[in-house]
Amino acid sequence: AQSVSQHNHHVILSEAASLELGCNYSYGGTVNLFWYVQYPGQHLQLLLKYFSGDPLVKGIKGFEAEFIKSKFSFNLRKPSVQWSDTAEYFCVVNTDKLIFGTGTRLQVFP
Amino acid sequence: KAGVTQTPRYLIKTRGQQVTLSCSPISGHRSVSWYQQTPGQGLQFLFEYFSETQRNKGNFPGRFSGRQFSNSRSEMNVSTLELGDSALYLCASSRGLAASTSYNEQFFGPGTRLTVL
Numbered sequence: 001a002q003s004v005s006q007h008n009h010h011v012i013l014s015e016a017a018s019l020e021l022g023c024n025y026s027y028g029g030t031v032n033l034f035w036y037v038q039y040p041g042q043h044l045q046l047l048l049k050y051f052s053g054d055p056l057v058k059g060i061k062g063f064e065a066e067f068i069k070s071k072f073s074f075n076l077r078k079p080s081v082q083w084s085d086t087a088e089y090f091c092v093v094n095t096d097k098l099i100f101g102t103g104t105r106l107q108v109f110p
Numbered sequence: 111k112a113g114v115t116q117t118p119r120y121l122i123k124t125r126g127q128q129v130t131l132s133c134s135p136i137s138g139h140r141s142v143s144w145y146q147q148t149p150g151q152g153l154q155f156l157f158e159y160f161s162e163t164q165r166n167k168g169n170f171p172g173r174f175s176g177r178q179f180s181n182s183r184s185e186m187n188v189s190t191l192e193l194g195d196s197a198l199y200l201c202a203s204s205r206g207l208a209a210s211t212s213y214n215e216q217f218f219g220p221g222t223r224l225t226v227l
Binding site (some may be wrong): 036043044045046049090096097098099100101102103 | 113114134145152153154155158161166168202215216217218219220221
């Protein structure tokens with residue numbers, strides 16, 4: 001069955017630290033990959049997406065993700081986090097429907 | 111442009127009752143998808159409607175059903191509620207131009223928090 005694994009359930013960082021959130025998926029066919037973010041009290045919103053082409057994709061607010069097909073991975077990165085990045089982050093695989101990872105709660109302390 | 115709206119925002123029901131949740135998509139969007147979010151199972155896809163027809167469905171029992179109206183508004187119904195149905199139910203809309211949810215960015219609403227006692 002198709003699935004998405006996010007290895008970090010809860011990450012705590014200080015401002016200016018670097019961030020990398022792991023995501024692996026299991027699906028043998030062509031996939032579209034997304035990271036969604038849910039800020040406290042707000043709706044889920046799209047952070048970035050990969051459909052094809054350059055495997056390094058850039059999203060909003062300085063986030064980027066790299067698609068490594070051989071590793072079935074789509075890790076999210078940011079060189080320097082801010083307090084306002086505190087949120088829950090979901091890795092999502094789109095086959096014929098969206099399959100969400102369990103989410104990673106990121107807390108950034110000033 | 112107004113976002114996706116869901117009503118009601120909060121709902122308390124008892125076991126055995128039924129419930130109907132409503133979702134109004136972004137203007138011009140023809141696809142509406144529903145998701146269930148729980149602490150244990152995370153976000154799970156329920157079904158997708160496009161032009162009043164169910165186009166895709168997840169692995170939920172038949173107690174969960176939905177429909178879409180000609181104005182693209184959608185309702186989700188859960189019959190014979192169980193304690194385990196307590197969850198945040200999210201609705202997402204997209205243009206739905208492709209044959210499935212592929213290639214269509216989905217915009218999420220705030221959700222309806224259902225509590226079953």
